[in-house]
Amino acid sequence: MKGGIGRTASLEIRTPEGVVFSQPLASPVTRFLAYGVDLVIISLMQATLREGLQLMVVISEDIAVAVQIALFFVLSIGYPILLEWLWSGQTVGKRVVGLRVIDEGGLGLKGTQIVVRNLMRAVDAIPAFYFVGGLACLLSKRSQRLGDLAAGTLVVRSPRSRAPRIQDLLGRMYYNCFREHPHLEARLRQRVSPEEGQMVMHALARRDDFEPEERVRLFGEMADYFREMVTFPPEDLAGMTDEQYLRNVADTVFRGRG
Amino acid sequence: MILDLDQFVRREQGFWKELESFLGKFEGRSDTRFTLEDARRFHYLFQRTSSDLAKIQTFSAEPELKRYLETLVARSYPHVHEERGRRRGSFAGWFASTFPRAFRRHYKAFWLAILTALVGSAFGTFVVLADPDSKHVLLPFSHLLGDPSERVAEEEKRAADPEERADQGGRRGTFSAYLMQNNIRVSITALALGLTYGVGTFIVMFYNGTILGAVFADYIHAGESEFLFAWLLPHGVIELPAIFIAAQAGLVLGRAMLGWGTNVPLRGRLRRVRPDLVTLILGASILLVWAGLVESFLSQHHEPVIPYSVKIAFGLVELVLLVIYLAWCGRHEKREESRG
Structure with a gap:
């Protein structure tokens, strides 16, 4: 687990295979948004039920009202329990916002965990608008409300990320004079960190978004930074613009050894 | 590379x-x-x-x-x-064995909940006898604020009137559903307040005991014991134990939070008690559904419609059955498990 005040914490899990993966924890605000969506859904379902039960009034008003009270109660308690159980830790609200409830060890949710975390809302919702739960979330290292603590659960962000399509950008690459010096390329690959490589890709992809002067200044600063990492023969760099230099860096880093 | x-x-x-x-x-x-x-x-x-x-x-x-x-x-x-297996079983098996066994595993917490309610009711009794006007502060229900003997006379008069009876009969389902959801809500709160290291659960039990003590003292003092027992016993013998069971779950949770007498860390302690918490609160809820039905369809009928003795006898039979159920059901499986 890593995290701290002012940045989003994440749960880090090391699998028995030795692979480490992290799960970004949901902030109280996003959780409240998901809860808001669920509240709207519950209200809509209750309104639909009320309309449907109007038909029953013909038979008996007493039974219609009794069924309504019972169903409203079952719906308010049962909605999150049933959906989190059926959809592996998600309700409609959590799906919309991209959140998921997981076991604090990264394992699957048990039915008892789902029931306990939802029944504990009785305390988390005190005195109103989940004040206690929200406060617990803010103070807890792992953004847990009291119900999560009792149930041993965490709420994580679960975005449906896709494999990135970097081929488009790489496909536009041209002749790279760095390829004439494989040993220097290897050194560059070794020294460029993932974040630095990513920064170059983003800067090149968004080149048209920059003001021309700013682009020249930015690419100049970036090219200088990478020039200091590895020194290529000056004769190969003659007449090369900063942007071309960065394209060569990106090509070397992302294309690998061609 | x-x-x-x-x-x-x-x-x-x-x-x-x-x-x-x-x-x-x-x-x-x-x-x-x-x-x-x-x-x-x-x-x-x-x-x-x-x-x-x-x-x-x-x-x-x-x-x-x-x-x-x-x-x-x-x-x-x-x-x-995932190593933790999924337990699959029938509802009948759960009700006949899992629930009563979970209850017996934590029987001390159950008695503690009763004891707290008794202390509360002693306080309620004392306050009402010492200062009858304090009823207005203690009792949350308007129909309990008046003179007990006047209420008994009024209820019996209403019961004798066929029109009034028909009118009341037309609201029984609603009343029953309201009672069920209200009592289940109170039970869930008693459980959830276990998170406050059990303090909140104690307070809920003490408060409910106070109300009960005040009502008992008020009616017995007015000489209306028969009406009181006939009114409360049919549903009370199930409703009160159910709420005590919910409080029992709250106290089990509170104890897990405190971690007395164990070196197991908090997460482990909570993991251990979690299945029992769910079993107890679910069992309590089922009992409360029954109590709600009885309260609405039997307890609210007074003499001359149903003799008080019949209502009291019904309550006592329920109590005996509940004690047998909670004390004996599932014992056989425990012996088989220990042999295995």
Whole structure:
């Protein structure tokens, strides 16, 4: 687990295979948004039920009202329990916002965990608008409300990320004079960190978004930074613009050894 | 060394997509079952993707791809590494054995909840006898604020009037549903307040005991004991134990929070008591549904419609059955387990 005040914490899990993966924890605000969506859904379902039960009034008003009270109660308690159980830790609200409830060890949710975390809302919702739960979330290292603590659960962000399509950008690459010096390329690959490589890709992809002067200044600063990492023969760099230099860096880093 | 990312993605993408389609099936239905071949393939895909993630973490320059693979591995991980088996059983088996056994496992917490309520009721009795006007502060229900003898006379007069009876009969279902959901809500609160190290549960029990003590003192003092027992016993013998069971669950939770007499860390203690908490609160809720039905359809009928003696006898029979159920049901299985 890593995290701290002012940045989003994440749960880090090391699998028995030795692979480490992290799960970004949901902030109280996003959780409240998901809860808001669920509240709207519950209200809509209750309104639909009320309309449907109007038909029953013909038979008996007493039974219609009794069924309504019972169903409203079952719906308010049962909605999150049933959906989190059926959809592996998600309700409609959590799906919309991209959140998921997981076991604090990264394992699957048990039915008892789902029931306990939802029944504990009785305390988390005190005195109103989940004040206690929200406060617990803010103070807890792992953004847990009291119900999560009792149930041993965490709420994580679960975005449906896709494999990135970097081929488009790489496909536009041209002749790279760095390829004439494989040993220097290897050194560059070794020294460029993932974040630095990513920064170059983003800067090149968004080149048209920059003001021309700013682009020249930015690419100049970036090219200088990478020039200091590895020194290529000056004769190969003659007449090369900063942007071309960065394209060569990106090509070397992302294309690998061609 | 940095991977040839383009080639790497092209080579592995098929496996990632296949793993994703497996996960879609798993996450769509919680009870999905796979053949042995499917399980083997899923395990292979998980290992392959984990290995891709390991490569990416060490060599790559692509945070987006890393996040994508992390999501895949994180989603697959519980399906591969979950050791805790799913217990499947019938509701009848649960009701006949699991619930009473969970109750007996934590019987001390149950008695503690009763004791707290008794202390509360002693306080309520004392306050009402010492200062009858304090009823207005203690009792939350308007029909209990008046003179007990006047209420008894009024209820009996209403019971004798066929029109009044028909009118009341037309509201029984609503009243019953209201009672059920209100009592279940109180029970859930008593359980959840266990999170306050049990303090909140004690307060709820003490408060409920105070109200009960005040009502008892008020009616007995007015010489209306028969009406009182006939009114409260049919539903009270189930409703009160049910609320005590919910409080018992709250106190079990409170004890797990405190961690008295054990070196097990908080998470472990909570994990251990969790199934019993759910069993107890579910059992209490079922008892409260029964109590709600009895309260609405039997307790509110007074003499001359139903003689008080019949109502009292009904309550006592219920109590005996409840004691037998909670004290004996499921004992046989425990012996078999210990032999096994």
